[in-house]
Structure formats: structure tokens, C-alpha cells
Amino acid sequence: MFDRKAIAEALSVLEARFGARLSRHPAVREQHGRGEAHPLCAPPDAVVFPESTEEVAEILRICHACGCPVVPYGAGTSLEGQVCAVAGGVSLDLSRMNRILEVSEEDLDARVEAGVTRRQLNRELASRGLFFSVDPGADASLGGMAATRATGTNTVRYGGMRDNVLALTVVLADGRVVRTGGRARKSAAGYDLTRLFLGSEGTLGVITELRLRLWPLPEAVAAAVCPFPSLEEAVDAVVETVQHGIPVARIELLDERQMEASIRYSKLADLEPRPTLFYEFHGGARAVEEQAEAASAIAQSHGGSGFRWARAAEERRRLWRARHDAYYAALALRPGWRAWVSDVCVPVSKLADQVRQARSDLEEMGLLATILGHVGDGNFHVVALLDPEQPDAWERLLEVNRRMVARALACGGTCTGEHGIGLGKQDSLLAELGEGVEVMRAIKRALDPRGILNPGKIFPPLAGEPPVAPGP
Amino acid sequence: MFDRKAIAEALSVLEARFGARLSRHPAVREQHGRGEAHPLCAPPDAVVFPESTEEVAEILRICHACGCPVVPYGAGTSLEGQVCAVAGGVSLDLSRMNRILEVSEEDLDARVEAGVTRRQLNRELASRGLFFSVDPGADASLGGMAATRATGTNTVRYGGMRDNVLALTVVLADGRVVRTGGRARKSAAGYDLTRLFLGSEGTLGVITELRLRLWPLPEAVAAAVCPFPSLEEAVDAVVETVQHGIPVARIELLDERQMEASIRYSKLADLEPRPTLFYEFHGGARAVEEQAEAASAIAQSHGGSGFRWARAAEERRRLWRARHDAYYAALALRPGWRAWVSDVCVPVSKLADQVRQARSDLEEMGLLATILGHVGDGNFHVVALLDPEQPDAWERLLEVNRRMVARALACGGTCTGEHGIGLGKQDSLLAELGEGVEVMRAIKRALDPRGILNPGKIFPPLAGEPPVAPGP
The missing domain is CATH 3.30.70.2740 (Alpha-Beta Plaits)
Incomplete structure (x- = not known):
């Protein structure tokens, strides 16, 4: 679909401009050609490392003029092949744009560059009594989390990226720079461009900066684990907890196989390989106690036994680290x-x-x-x-x-x-939304008429088009 | 801009199809030509009353073929002239699409037609121990609240339409019907079409059906009012309450003039005409007590005196009715x-x-x-x-x-x-988002190439274009 000569031309212009910040090294290309879980590796022709929104704009102007694919790359932790350069071109690695530009304790917001990772931000915030709530497990970049509309373990209480991004700076396909909003907690000013770019997987623009909503660290935190006789009973306990409106901060299920793996990998010898719920409660001291009592009573009524408390921060961290490492624990099997x-x-x-x-x-x-x-x-x-x-x-x-x-x-x-659509779920998207996919295509064509932004992602090939990615 | 003959042709086709469900009566047209607050009245050429998504699709196919403007109309409570038919054409009154199609107590969601109003839904839900949280004050239609991305008094705790609409059924300009999602609490399936249509003010499609998120009625509710010596001190109390992460369900300010008006209009003889905060707390009994104590202590530290409790439902309703009637109280001055x-x-x-x-x-x-x-x-x-x-x-x-x-x-x-952009804030939108408005225009052109959907709204006229609405 893309002219190899056009790509070569773009690369030579970019190389003249960015020098050593453009790499054609096979190992670097290979590293940028795959995410996690999805098996395909499709290396880009080159990787470029911009350091500012202006540089990203410059790169896109060049690639737009030449007709060269651009694949944004954050931390490489996406799971559906979103970073694979299936049509070649340039991988735009944003990891050098990793400055935390502003933190407001008064307004509970922060402004960060897209390459800042979740853990980096939370390290910075902890000393100020704040945290950023979206937690997909991996130490993803915040730009990547925005581009894939990430959620995670405490979305049930605090929402996902959709709810915790106030505004974005986005570079469009032709290099124009758009700011989608300001610092207001809500706005009814025209179309919701922030939410349009969230989850667009790099196909509508390159996110370079984010204004994020922060939360005060809760006054009290308690965690608990509770094993159940069966998976059904564990799930029934969850359903009832949600229906009662108990504002749990996290409520996670690990089945018996996963518990077996995690007990071994994360050295949780004190737990049993049975379907288990991990809970976390946040709030004032009395609210946390009240929530935990209510959740525990519900768990017991569904056969949950030994609702085990972890009030100490150390013990809580051990449990949640185990939950976060579940994927690696499974791999280690x-x-x-x-x-x-x-x-x-x-x-x-x-x-x-x-x-x-x-x-x-x-x-x-x-x-x-x-x-x-x-x-x-x-x-x-x-x-x-x-x-x-x-x-x-x-x-x-x-x-x-x-x-x-x-x-x-x-x-x-x-x-x-x-996890998003990427390469892995294009047919499923069509099955799910039908005509809605045509609306998405119309928007894509309107904002990226040359189709240079992360080509081959989200949209299933049209009739007659070759599939962009060979099956793994 | 629109050919009068084309409009006349569309009307005659619609009249043949919809008979008495199309009205050209001057009083009906006049009523549909204005919302609240914005002074302009721009009556449509006719008002049509569809009763299903299929009928809306039929109307749009006819209007699209002819090139006739279509202005969606819910309850007429928008405040920036969103319903004014500034280019003539048809007002599409959705008030007969007022069926509550499904309520799930298990999954805390509901499916409703766009003409269902907020109070109608909450009356239906109350007996099931549920409520729909978004509360803009007026008894708006849910379709209209979606189209303007409404929020309101308890958005601080429960979010606005953005957070409480799971999916929409939308009829596009050419009559195609799109469903933007299903019942899942979250999804990463492609572009966020739900959020794209929320707040598009009828310019991208006509919302005919909504899947809404519901909340369980809180176990305990408490309300309080607290007067402050000055507006600044009241606001400082709010800021500190928010910074402490106290999950107030509502926290509303009325200044001394508004209090004076409300005391008279809503017969609140027991309150004083001073800057006053209205609070509401939701949760478990202990959580509510804890939140209220913390908020009260903060209020006192900022000079708030006589934090007055209203635990009885009757008394709470009286207070909140007064808050909701604030606009009418001011008018009555x-x-x-x-x-x-x-x-x-x-x-x-x-x-x-x-x-x-x-x-x-x-x-x-x-x-x-x-x-x-x-x-x-x-x-x-x-x-x-x-x-x-x-x-x-x-x-x-x-x-x-x-x-x-x-x-x-x-x-x-x-x-x-x-309140949105409508006719009243087009220049402000440009000042706020600049190039972002061009992105919105590109999307508008892609989805409504003939520009029939609510013309003259949101977008300021381009250079050389006449303003669609004369100044009031």
C-alpha cells in the first residue's frame, strides 16, 4: 500500500534532521516491532526519538508530505499488536518525552509528557499525598494508556483513562497541533475531542502531552483476600457487592489455576489454590471499616471463608504485587x-x-x-x-x-x-459495532486522509484489500 | 443557505407520510423555536413527531435527499439556543418516544427512548431502589441531556452524562442507524463513538435510544446547609473539602442575592440571606456520618456557622427543591x-x-x-x-x-x-480550542456532508459566511 521509495525518502529527510536520534539498527527496530502477548513482530524501517511536541509535529509534516507510515510507541506494553509496524515506516518512540511538567496539589491535576510512565508519575506524587489512579498492571507510558483507553484494577472505583484525562495535546497527521481542552473538571464546549483521541490507538493523531486528574491518597486503606469454594460463588459475591453500591476500590478475581501459579511465583505460601477475591477499600477510617464489614458479610453468605485482612502497607503491597505479577506468574508455569x-x-x-x-x-x-x-x-x-x-x-x-x-x-x-483492537480484534469490532465501524472510518479519512497514522490497526481490510498483517 | 423549495418539498413528502403527526401550526412552531434563557425564537417550518427509531430514520432519509434542515427537540430546556431552527426546516420532536424499554436491577442499567425525561425515569426507578444520577435541575429529556453532555448538582460524585451513558442508538444524517456500544461497563473497542455523540448538540446525528448506568439508592443520605460570612470563605471551604477527597454527593453554592430570592420564592424563612453551601452526603450510615463531620469541621474553620442538618427525607427534599428552583426564584425577583x-x-x-x-x-x-x-x-x-x-x-x-x-x-x-455552545458561545469555542474547532468541522463534514443536522449551531460562521442567527 505504501510506496517503498516514499518511505525511503522520508527516512533520509528525517535522518538529516534528527541524526543519531533516528536508528535503523536491527535490534532497535526489532524491539519496536512488537508489544506484549500478540505474537507478531513487524519492525519499522527506522525508529525516531523526538523530544518535544514541536519535533513530533516536524516528523509528521515530513511523513505526511512523503506518505510514510508513522507508528507511535510508548513503553511497548500493549497487548493486541498496536505497535507492530505492519506497513513499515517510522516508529515514533516517545520515551524521551518523559517530563512531569506541572503538579497542582490545589486542583488535583498534573500535566505530563506522553512518555512519562505510570509508576514514574506515582513516585513523584506519593510525597505530595496524591496518586494517579489508572493502573493497568504494566508500567505503561501515560500516552500509550491514553491511546488505548486503558483501565485496570481500580477502575471500578476511580474510572479509567476516559475519566481521568482532562485534556490532551495531539499532533495530527499533517503536523497541526491540537489542544483538546484545559483544566476544567468538565466542559460542554463542542465535540468531546479528548474522548475521541482516547482509544484511537495512534490512528487519528499522536498524543504528546496529557492533563491528568489526580486523587488524594485515601485517609485509610484496607485490603483483604478471600477464597471461595467455587468460581461461581466468588463471582456471585462480586455481583452482590456491586449491586449494594459498596464503593470497593478494587475487587479482583483469580481462579484456582492462577492462584496456583501466583502462590508459586509470588511466594504466597499462606494462601490456597482456590478461586480467590482480592479486595481493596479506600476512604475515611469508618467508611473503610463499614465497607469491609459489608463486603465480608456478602462473601461469607456465598461460601467465602477466612476473609483475611491486610491493613499494613507492607502486606498490602505484597498481595497487590502478586496480583500485578499474575501474567508473569502464569508465564512462569x-x-x-x-x-x-x-x-x-x-x-x-x-x-x-x-x-x-x-x-x-x-x-x-x-x-x-x-x-x-x-x-x-x-x-x-x-x-x-x-x-x-x-x-x-x-x-x-x-x-x-x-x-x-x-x-x-x-x-x-x-x-x-x-486491551483494544490493534491487529487482534478487527473482525470482532465489526461483529460488535457493524455500521459504527463505517462512522469510525469516515472520521479516520477526515483526519488522516493519506492514512499514514498507524496503518493496518483497528479497521478490518475492506473487500479486495489485502490483510495488512499476516496471521501469526 | 438552504433552498426554500427543497424545504417545501421535504415538508410535503413528510406530510404525506406523517399526516397529523406533522404540524405547521404557528403556536406549535413558535413553541419549538426557542429553549430557555437564550432570547432568540426561530420557529421551524414544521414540527414532526416520530414514534420510533425507524421513523426518525425515514424522516432523515427524506430530509437528506431534499436538503432540508433537521433540528432535534427534546423537552426544550436547553439554554444556549440549541433548539432554535435558525435555518428553518423541521423540528424533530422526540417527546412521543418516551418508553422505558428495560431496567436491570442486577446490572444497574436501563434502556430508554430519547424522549423519556429524567424525572419520569427516576419515578420508575425509585420503587426498585435505584436512581439515575445526572441532575441538571430542569426535567430535561434524556436524549437532550445526552446531546448537550449534561451534568448538574451531583456530578461531583457520580459524574455527568459522559460517565453515565453506556451506549446510544443514533440516526445519522442520511438515515443510517448506528448503535455505539452495548451493556459493558467499559470497552476499548475502537473510537469512543458514544462520547463523540454526547455533546454534539444534534449536529452529528439524532439520538433515539440510550443505555444508561444506574446507581443503587444510597443506604444513608444526609443533607446540610451552612451560611458563611463571605463568598470567598464559602468557596475556600469547598476547595478544602474537595482536596481532602471527601466524596460529597453534592456541594452547591448560592450567593446572598440568590439566597434572598430563594428564601422568598421557596419559603425558606428559617434561612438567612448569606452566601450558603448546600451539601448532600451519600453512603453507608457510618461513612455519611464521617463525611459530614469532616465537611462540617472544614466549614467551621472557614467561618461557616450553624451547619444545619436535614436527615429527614421531607426536609431534604424541601432544601433541594429550593436549590433546583433557584433559576425560577431569580426570575421571580x-x-x-x-x-x-x-x-x-x-x-x-x-x-x-x-x-x-x-x-x-x-x-x-x-x-x-x-x-x-x-x-x-x-x-x-x-x-x-x-x-x-x-x-x-x-x-x-x-x-x-x-x-x-x-x-x-x-x-x-x-x-x-x-450548557453547551449552541448559538450563544461560538466565538468562545474558537477562543478556547482554536485548531480543535477545525477538527470538529472535519468530523461534521464527514458525517453530515449536506449540513442538514442542526445547522448554525456550535460552529462560528466561516469567513464570508453570513451569521445564521441574527443577534437577539
């Missing part, structure tokens, strides 16, 4: 195998049934997998392990995923709660 | 005068200063006005009263508004927190 992660999200009342059927499909297909999820939102993940020696394992896994997505859509859910 | 409402939103730390300067401008201009606001979000309103006998009062008011908007933008705020 079979060294040398690779992992793949699903991501459907359904109405919470359908959750138990959906999880049960996913487990049954995995068994039918003979696949080793763990299940875990942000169950308060109805979002769950299958982490499947693939033996590279069994080439048909990938096909069996795709079949499991197809069934999971079809069931999720049939009950009003979505094919992706938080 | 001068029978026969008309009211106009401003709507800036600023970072909360700037609020006291912005309110003080607005008050000083109003005095300089000799205008009678009250000030009130959703101060937890930094959003405040001036309700100004205009003597129809003083033709220059309007000019003086516009000058006050210009200064308020300029100051709000200078400190990172927005020209509109919740």
Missing part, C-alpha cells in the same frame, strides 16, 4: 512457552456463566490457561500458555477466543474491555 | 423581566477569584444578578435579570459574559461547563 491474553467484558450478572463456559472451552481444547479479572466491571482475562512446539495450539486458542467474543457480544458485552 | 444564565467552569482553586470578579463586573454594569454553582466541579452560573424596557441591558450583559469567559480561559477553564 511453562518456561519457554508464550502467553496470550483474552479480554472480554460483560454485564456483571452474566459473568459467572461466561467464565464457566470459557473454562469449559479451554478444557475441551486441551489448553493450559489461568483466568483472572477486574470482575467488578465484568471484565475478565484468560491467560493461555502456548507450547511453541505445538503449532496447532494457536488455532485452538483462536477458536476459544472466537467463542468467548461471540458469547460476550450475545449478552450485550464487548470484545475488549481494555 | 422581577416579574416580566427575562433571565439569562452564564456557565463557566474553572480549576477549583481559581473559583473564589473568578466569582468575585464576576460580581464586581455585574455591579459595574448595574445588572441585577444572582450567582450560584456546582462549586465542587468549579462550575458556576450568573443568573442575570434583564429589563425588557432597557435595550442596552443585553449589551452590558454580553460584556460581563465576555469578561467572564476570557478570565475562565486565561486560568485554564472552559467557556461552558454544562
Whole structure:
């Protein structure tokens, strides 16, 4: 689709301008050609490292003039192949744009460059009694989290990027720079451009700066773990907790396979390999106590036993670190195998049934997998392990995923709660939104008429078009 | 801009199809030609009353084919002239699409037609222990609230339409029907079409159905009023309450003029005409007690005296009814005068200063006005009263508004927190977002190439274009 000569020309102009900040080194290209979980590696022709919004604008003007693909790259932690350079061109690595520009304790907001990572920001904020709430697990860049509309463990209480980004600075395909808003907590000023770019996966513009909403560190925090006799009972406890409006800060499910993996990997010898809920409560001291009592009573009524408290910060960190390392714990079950992660999200009342059927499909297909999820939102993940020696394992896994997505859509859910479309879910997007995908295409054409921004992502090929990415 | 013959042709086709459900009666047209607060009345050529999404699609196919303007109309409570038919054409009155289609107590969601009003839905929900949280004061239609991205008194805790609409059914300009999502609490499936249509003021499509997020009625509710010696001290109390992360459900400011008006109109003889905060707390019994104690201590430390409790539902309703009737209370100060409402939103730390300067401008201009606001979000309103006998009062008011908007933008705020752009704030939108308005125009052209959807709204005329609406 893209003219190789045009790409070569863009690269030579960029190289003249950026010198050593443009790399054609195979290792650098290879590193930028893949994210996590999605198996494809499609290296760009070069990687360029801009240091300011103005430099990004300059790069896009050059690439737009030549017709050269541009793939934004943050920390490389996306899971659906969003960073793969399937049409070649330039990977735009924003990791040098990592300055925290402003933090306001009075207004609970911050302004950061897109390459700042979540943990970097939270380290800076902790001493001021503040935190940034969106927590997808990985130490992703905030620009990447915006581009994929990330959520995570405490979205059930604090919302995701959709709710915690006040405004963006975005460079458009032709190099124009747009600021989508200011510092107001809300605005009704025209179309919601902030939300339009959130989740657009680099296909509508390159996010270079973010204005974020911050939260005061809660006065009191308590965590708890509670094992259940069965997965269904654990999920029922979640459903009832949500229905009662108990404002849990996190409520996470790990199934027995995942618990087994995590107990081994994260040295949680004191826990049992049974379906387990991890809870966290935030608020005033009395509110936390009240929430925890109510959640504990609900857990008990569903067979949960030994609601175990972790009030000390140290112990809480140990538990949540284990939860965050769940993916790596699953990977460690079979060294040398690779992992793949699903991501459907359904109405919470359908959750138990959906999880049960996913487990049954995995068994039918003979696949080793763990299940875990942000169950308060109805979002769950299958982490499947693939033996590279069994080439048909990938096909069996795709079949499991197809069934999971079809069931999720049939009950009003979505094919992706938080990982996005990228390369992996284009057909599912079409199945989910139909005509809506045409609306997205119209917007894409209006804002990026030459199609240089992250080509091959989100949109399934039109009839007659070759698929941009070969199947893995 | 629009060919009168084309409009006439569309009307005759529509009349043949819809019979008595199309009205050309002058009183009906007049009623549909104006909202609240904005002075212009621009009646459509006819009003049509569809009863289903399919009928709306049919109307749009006809109007699209002919090139006839279509102005969606809900309850007519918008404040910036959004319903004025400045280019003639058809007003699409959705009030007959008023069915509540589905309520799920398990999943805390509902599906409603666009003409259902906020109070209608909440009456239906109350017996099920649920509520819909977005509360702009007026008994607006939910479709209209979506189209203007409404917020209101408890947005500080529960969010606005942006946060409480899960998905929409939208009819596009050419009659295609799009569903923007399903029932999942969150999704990363492609561009956020739901949020794109929220706040588009009928210029991108006609919202015909909404999937809404519901909340369980809180276990405990407490309300309080607290007068302060000065407006600055009241605002300082708000700022500190927000900074402490106390999850107040509502925190509203009424200045002394507004209190004077409300005491008279809503018969609040037990209150004093001083700057006053209205609070509401939701949660478990202990959490509510804890929040209220903390907020009360903060209020006292800023000179607030007599933090007065209203735990009984009856007394709470009386207080909040008074708050909701504030606009009508202000209007009643001068029978026969008309009211106009401003709507800036600023970072909360700037609020006291912005309110003080607005008050000083109003005095300089000799205008009678009250000030009130959703101060937890930094959003405040001036309700100004205009003597129809003083033709220059309007000019003086516009000058006050210009200064308020300029100051709000200078400190990172927005020209509109919740009322939208409509006819009234087009220049302010340009001042606020600059190049961003070009992005909006590109999207508008892509989705409504003939420009039939609510023409003349949001976008300032391009150079050489005549203004669509004459100044009032």
C-alpha cells in the first residue's frame, strides 16, 4: 500500500534532521516491532526519538508530505499488536518525552509528557499525598494508556483513562497541533475531542502531552483476600457487592489455576489454590471499616471463608504485587512457552456463566490457561500458555477466543474491555459495532486522509484489500 | 443557505407520510423555536413527531435527499439556543418516544427512548431502589441531556452524562442507524463513538435510544446547609473539602442575592440571606456520618456557622427543591423581566477569584444578578435579570459574559461547563480550542456532508459566511 521509495525518502529527510536520534539498527527496530502477548513482530524501517511536541509535529509534516507510515510507541506494553509496524515506516518512540511538567496539589491535576510512565508519575506524587489512579498492571507510558483507553484494577472505583484525562495535546497527521481542552473538571464546549483521541490507538493523531486528574491518597486503606469454594460463588459475591453500591476500590478475581501459579511465583505460601477475591477499600477510617464489614458479610453468605485482612502497607503491597505479577506468574508455569491474553467484558450478572463456559472451552481444547479479572466491571482475562512446539495450539486458542467474543457480544458485552483492537480484534469490532465501524472510518479519512497514522490497526481490510498483517 | 423549495418539498413528502403527526401550526412552531434563557425564537417550518427509531430514520432519509434542515427537540430546556431552527426546516420532536424499554436491577442499567425525561425515569426507578444520577435541575429529556453532555448538582460524585451513558442508538444524517456500544461497563473497542455523540448538540446525528448506568439508592443520605460570612470563605471551604477527597454527593453554592430570592420564592424563612453551601452526603450510615463531620469541621474553620442538618427525607427534599428552583426564584425577583444564565467552569482553586470578579463586573454594569454553582466541579452560573424596557441591558450583559469567559480561559477553564455552545458561545469555542474547532468541522463534514443536522449551531460562521442567527 505504501510506496517503498516514499518511505525511503522520508527516512533520509528525517535522518538529516534528527541524526543519531533516528536508528535503523536491527535490534532497535526489532524491539519496536512488537508489544506484549500478540505474537507478531513487524519492525519499522527506522525508529525516531523526538523530544518535544514541536519535533513530533516536524516528523509528521515530513511523513505526511512523503506518505510514510508513522507508528507511535510508548513503553511497548500493549497487548493486541498496536505497535507492530505492519506497513513499515517510522516508529515514533516517545520515551524521551518523559517530563512531569506541572503538579497542582490545589486542583488535583498534573500535566505530563506522553512518555512519562505510570509508576514514574506515582513516585513523584506519593510525597505530595496524591496518586494517579489508572493502573493497568504494566508500567505503561501515560500516552500509550491514553491511546488505548486503558483501565485496570481500580477502575471500578476511580474510572479509567476516559475519566481521568482532562485534556490532551495531539499532533495530527499533517503536523497541526491540537489542544483538546484545559483544566476544567468538565466542559460542554463542542465535540468531546479528548474522548475521541482516547482509544484511537495512534490512528487519528499522536498524543504528546496529557492533563491528568489526580486523587488524594485515601485517609485509610484496607485490603483483604478471600477464597471461595467455587468460581461461581466468588463471582456471585462480586455481583452482590456491586449491586449494594459498596464503593470497593478494587475487587479482583483469580481462579484456582492462577492462584496456583501466583502462590508459586509470588511466594504466597499462606494462601490456597482456590478461586480467590482480592479486595481493596479506600476512604475515611469508618467508611473503610463499614465497607469491609459489608463486603465480608456478602462473601461469607456465598461460601467465602477466612476473609483475611491486610491493613499494613507492607502486606498490602505484597498481595497487590502478586496480583500485578499474575501474567508473569502464569508465564512462569511453562518456561519457554508464550502467553496470550483474552479480554472480554460483560454485564456483571452474566459473568459467572461466561467464565464457566470459557473454562469449559479451554478444557475441551486441551489448553493450559489461568483466568483472572477486574470482575467488578465484568471484565475478565484468560491467560493461555502456548507450547511453541505445538503449532496447532494457536488455532485452538483462536477458536476459544472466537467463542468467548461471540458469547460476550450475545449478552450485550464487548470484545475488549481494555486491551483494544490493534491487529487482534478487527473482525470482532465489526461483529460488535457493524455500521459504527463505517462512522469510525469516515472520521479516520477526515483526519488522516493519506492514512499514514498507524496503518493496518483497528479497521478490518475492506473487500479486495489485502490483510495488512499476516496471521501469526 | 438552504433552498426554500427543497424545504417545501421535504415538508410535503413528510406530510404525506406523517399526516397529523406533522404540524405547521404557528403556536406549535413558535413553541419549538426557542429553549430557555437564550432570547432568540426561530420557529421551524414544521414540527414532526416520530414514534420510533425507524421513523426518525425515514424522516432523515427524506430530509437528506431534499436538503432540508433537521433540528432535534427534546423537552426544550436547553439554554444556549440549541433548539432554535435558525435555518428553518423541521423540528424533530422526540417527546412521543418516551418508553422505558428495560431496567436491570442486577446490572444497574436501563434502556430508554430519547424522549423519556429524567424525572419520569427516576419515578420508575425509585420503587426498585435505584436512581439515575445526572441532575441538571430542569426535567430535561434524556436524549437532550445526552446531546448537550449534561451534568448538574451531583456530578461531583457520580459524574455527568459522559460517565453515565453506556451506549446510544443514533440516526445519522442520511438515515443510517448506528448503535455505539452495548451493556459493558467499559470497552476499548475502537473510537469512543458514544462520547463523540454526547455533546454534539444534534449536529452529528439524532439520538433515539440510550443505555444508561444506574446507581443503587444510597443506604444513608444526609443533607446540610451552612451560611458563611463571605463568598470567598464559602468557596475556600469547598476547595478544602474537595482536596481532602471527601466524596460529597453534592456541594452547591448560592450567593446572598440568590439566597434572598430563594428564601422568598421557596419559603425558606428559617434561612438567612448569606452566601450558603448546600451539601448532600451519600453512603453507608457510618461513612455519611464521617463525611459530614469532616465537611462540617472544614466549614467551621472557614467561618461557616450553624451547619444545619436535614436527615429527614421531607426536609431534604424541601432544601433541594429550593436549590433546583433557584433559576425560577431569580426570575421571580422581577416579574416580566427575562433571565439569562452564564456557565463557566474553572480549576477549583481559581473559583473564589473568578466569582468575585464576576460580581464586581455585574455591579459595574448595574445588572441585577444572582450567582450560584456546582462549586465542587468549579462550575458556576450568573443568573442575570434583564429589563425588557432597557435595550442596552443585553449589551452590558454580553460584556460581563465576555469578561467572564476570557478570565475562565486565561486560568485554564472552559467557556461552558454544562450548557453547551449552541448559538450563544461560538466565538468562545474558537477562543478556547482554536485548531480543535477545525477538527470538529472535519468530523461534521464527514458525517453530515449536506449540513442538514442542526445547522448554525456550535460552529462560528466561516469567513464570508453570513451569521445564521441574527443577534437577539
